Amino acid sequence: MVGTLYGLGIGPGDPDLITLKALKILQAAPVIAYPAPEDKDSLARAIIAPHLPGGQKEIVIETPMVPGRFPANDVYDKYSEEIAAELNVGHDVAVLCEGDPFFFGSFMYIYARLSERFETVVVPGVSSAMASACQIGMPITSRYDVLTVLPAPIPAEDILRRLQACDAAIIMKVGRHFAKVRDVLGTLDLIDKAHYIEHATMDNQVMMPLSEATFEKAPYFSMIIVHKRGEAWK
Template sequence: MAGTLYGLGIGPGDPDLITLKALNILQAAPVIAYPAPVGKSSLARSIVEKHLPGGQDEIKIDTPMIPGDFPANDVYDQYSEEIAQKLAEGKDVAVLCEGDPFFFGSFMYIYARLADRFETRVVPGVSSAMASCCQLGVPITSRADVLTILPAPLPSEDLLERLQLCDAAIIMKVGRHFAKVRDVIGTLGLNEHAYYIEHATMETQKMMSLDEATFEKAPYFSMIIVHKRGEAWK
């Protein structure tokens, strides 16, 4: 009998933000798999490290992080087959995913290749978007607010158009696009209602108003939160 493939949302960074369901599966699975930039350690594994029981087989999914060339289809083809081999041997495999597996989560690329071949269960996780609002103390929606999630790599004109149409926005994957996003928000006169956060819930977390963020580049794990009313309850 084949094993079960699990996509585990393990939260945004704080090890204690993993759900009980994901924790139980994590500790029971004989095999865990997790993404990592080529030549570097895995953030996903580091998040759950203190929860690992030891003795598990581990599959490190070495992924080249090249702008404009992600996902790396050949990489996911290769590692999906490695995971499939473990499943065919009757072993459950838990694939770790920062945040939520289906919200910009890398697990979706494994899911696309294996879900029609093996029993697959996806466990939702706390997303960095929601965690960031809580860390900042900025409620993001109320009443009939329209919330938009925007990836920062969008062209400036697209960001401008979409921000004009919503009440609140969470702009993700800011990184090297920070200056562009800040300029767009400034053009709309929303700087005083915008906040910046990086590495939400982690020990390296930093947060501030957008006006205080005078640098030109930001880490990949950073985002900007903006609400046109300033406070959602107003």
């Protein structure tokens, strides 16, 4: 008998935002696996640490966070086989994923390698995008609004073009691209209709109207939410 592979969405950072289903699986699984930057602590593990029962085997998926090297296929090849070895001896494995597993989630790279070989259950989680909107108090869409999700590292001209074609946007992974994104929003006269947030739902959360964000760089876990009407209900 082989084990079941679980991809658990564990939410954006607040430990209480894990779903009941994910919590039950997390506490029952004999093996958990989670991503971690090389030589740094895992944010995913830190999020669920209050819920761990103890005594579980832990697999740390050390991943290089270097532009141009993600996803690191050799890394996911290696750890997928380590996870497969546990599944083959009958151990269920719960792989932790910040936010939602299939919304920019790292679990998708494990899923791609193992889901055809093993029974796999994916448990959705609260995404950072939805959590950020709630923290800001900014509904994102209403009625027939078109929402666009943009990764900030894409070229400025692509961001501008896509913003022109939508009603509202979530711009993720802002980080060192903050100034570029702000300039594009300025070109479109949208700065006063945008909000900035970093580390949503965590103890070190910061949020403000984009017009008050005068710095040049932001943390990796940051995003900008903009609605062209300013408020979705208008």
